[in-house]
Structures are given as structure tokens and as C-alpha cells.
Amino acid sequence: MRIPLRLNRAGWPSLGLPRRICFPDPRDLLRPEQIAAPEVFSERVSILLLSGTRKTTRPGRHRQSDALLVKALGQQRPVVLDVGASDGSTALDLLTTLGDAFASYFVTDRALSLRVRTDDRGRAFFYDADGACVLAATPRLLFYPAAEGLRWLPRWASPWLQGGIPPYDPAYPEVSLVQPRLQELARRDARVVLKTHDIFQPWDGPAPTVIKAANLLNRAYFSDDQLRQAMRNFWRALAPDGLLLVIDNRDIEKASLFARTEGGFRHIDSIHGGTEIRPLALSC
Numbered sequence: 277m278r279i280p281l282r283l284n285r286a287g288w289p290s291l292g293l294p295r296r297i298c299f300p301d302p303r304d305l306l307r308p309e310q311i312a313a314p315e316v317f318s319e320r321v322s323i324l325l326l327s328g329t330r331k332t333t334r335p336g337r338h339r340q341s342d343a344l345l346v347k348a349l350g351q352q353r354p355v356v357l358d359v360g361a362s363d364g365s366t367a368l369d370l371l372t373t374l375g376d377a378f379a380s381y382f383v384t385d386r387a388l389s390l391r392v393r394t395d396d397r398g399r400a401f402f403y404d405a406d407g408a409c410v411l412a413a414t415p416r417l418l419f420y421p422a423a424e425g426l427r428w429l430p431r432w433a434s435p436w437l438q439g440g441i442p443p444y445d446p447a448y449p450e451v452s453l454v455q456p457r458l459q460e461l462a463r464r465d466a467r468v469v470l471k472t473h474d475i476f477q478p479w480d481g482p483a484p485t486v487i488k489a490a491n492l493l494n495r496a497y498f499s500d501d502q503l504r505q506a507m508r509n510f511w512r513a514l515a516p517d518g519l520l521l522v523i524d525n526r527d528i529e530k531a532s533l534f535a536r537t538e539g540g541f542r543h544i545d546s547i548h549g550g551t552e553i554r555p556l557a558l559s560c
């Protein structure tokens with residue numbers, strides 16, 4: 277993010293400003309029961325930026341990749357590990373496509389919730405698990421104090437903006453970043469589990485037969501060494517012959533499906549040329 281400031285659309289309703297400078301109001305996440313549609317929830321989660329990675333997501337963006345996976349699964353009932361799932365919209369899509377034909381589904385992300393402090397001026401401050409303020413939302417402005425682009429602000433602006441941020445307190449209320457419908461599904465169906473998981477740490481759950489990593493393993497976010505480390509973690513976690521689906525939705529939906537082998541990964545199929553990290557996946 278070049279300049280870590282945006283307008284809060286709620287404060288400028290009639291101006292019709294472009295989406296790239298005027299974002300939807302993240303404070304709506306504090307009242308999820310008032311959010312009418314899953315797309316509206318996703319729009320709010322998508323404006324978050326945590327440790328250099330965006331939480332961008334929306335329902336319906338993996339249709340062709342999910343179809344490729346389901347075809348490869350045949351009659352198998354997979355144990356799915358969905359990493360970097362953001363608000364879980366695309367997990368809900370795959371769960372719908374699988375119907376009842378799955379053994380368990382782990383919806384994971386490094387951050388499934390944030391702590392939020394509000395005040396009587398209508399401001400909300402969002403903090404990650406390390407206590408860093410990742411977003412300060414006022415009725416008219418959005419400020420990303422942890423973003424790289426701070427150096428582009430005028431010299432006086434950054435201390436002024438940062439100075440208004442209250443110190444972190446672990447007692448601040450926790451706000452879920454997971455789609456309410458998925459939270460509800462996880463309460464009803466013990467096979468659906470919401471779990472915090474960092475792809476650079478070993479997976480500590482049951483061995484998945486499918487790992488899905490969408491819009492996460494890309495070079496804009498991570499170095500090749502980090503990507504290799506994530507791939508090795510996936511390889512260690514997967515059951516023998518397990519499948520790895522890697523998706524990129526930048527211009528069009530691109531995806532590659534790999535099978536775990538004794539020594540690494542084998543390419544099964546790709547759509548629209550596949551993921552940019554295909555060579556790296558095959559050599560890790």
C-alpha cells in the first residue's frame with residue numbers, strides 16, 4: 277500500500293469516489309447481525325491488511341478450481357485443510373460443492389479475529405494477535421499504521437496519526453472475521469472446524485487428504501525460500517497421495533493441482549496456465 281490512508285465510504289456517502297481510495301466501513305464488522313449479505317461482509321474483511329498480506333476474498337472466485345479438485349477426488353471423502361481462508365467465503369463455496377461428501381474441513385487462517393477498541397467519537401482501532409494496531413477507522417478516514425507506505429506520508433502526518441492510537445489491551449473485545457454463516461455451520465457440524473494456523477508452522481491436526489491454498493502462495497507476499505518452506509510443511513502434513521490445490525485469482529482464475537509423492541509433488545492438471553509457483557512446487 278503506497279499511502280496507508282483511505283476515505284471511509286460511510287463518511288462520504290454522496291461523493292461516488294472510486295473504490296481504490298474510498299473503502300467500505302470496517303466498523304460494520306462490529307455488528308455482523310446488521311450485515312445483509314455475505315458479499316458485504318467479505319468487502320469489509322477484504323480491506324484489512326495484516327503483516328503485508330491482504331485479506332481480500334469474495335464468494336464464487338474458485339469455481340473452476342473447485343471443479344478440478346472434485347473431479348480428481350472421485351468417490352473419496354476428503355479431509356480438507358483450507359489455509360489462508362480469510363473470512364471463509366470460498367470455504368463455504370467448496371463445502372457446498374462437496375455436499376455431504378467430506379470427512380472433515382479445517383478452515384484456517386493466520387488471523388480469524390482481531391481485538392477492537394471503540395470510543396465515543398465513533399472510532400474503532402483493530403489490533404492483531406501481536407498487539408499491533410492494523411487499522412484505525414474514524415467515521416471519515418481509514419489509517420493503516422502498520423503498513424509499509426508510512427514513509428510516503430508528510431513528515432508531520434505519521435506521528436500525528438500514530439499518536440491518536442490507544443495502546444493495546446488484551447481485554448479489548450474480540451471481533452470475528454469469519455462469515456456468520458460459516459460460524460453457524462461450524463457450531464452445527466463437528467466436521468467443520470475453524471482454527472488459527474500459520475502456514476510457516478507445522479500443521480498439528482489430523483493428516484489432510486487435500487490442502488487448498490488460494491491467493492496466498494505468491495511472490496508479491498513471500499520470498500521463494502518462504503514459499504518452499506510452506507510447501508515442505510504441506511508435504512509433511514498431507515496424507516500419502518494427498519492433493520494440493522494452489523489458486524491465484526489475479527486477472528483470471530489460475531490453478532494447479534498436485535499430488536503428494538514419496539519425494540515431493542507431481543503435477544496433475546492446471547487451468548489457465550496454472551500457478552506461477554508451479555516450478556517451485558515441483559522442485560521443493
Ligand SMILES: C[S@@+](CC[C@H](N)C(=O)[O-])C[C@H]1O[C@@H](n2cnc3c(N)ncnc32)[C@H](O)[C@@H]1O
Nearest residue numbers: 329331332333360361362385386474475490491
Ligand atoms: C488474499 S487472502 C485469500 C483468501 C481466500 N483464500 C481467497 O482466495 O479468497 C490471503 C489470506 O491469507 C492469510 N495469511 C497470510 N499469511 C498467512 C500465513 N503465514 N499463514 C496462514 N494464513 C496467512 C491472510 O490473513 C489472508 O486472510
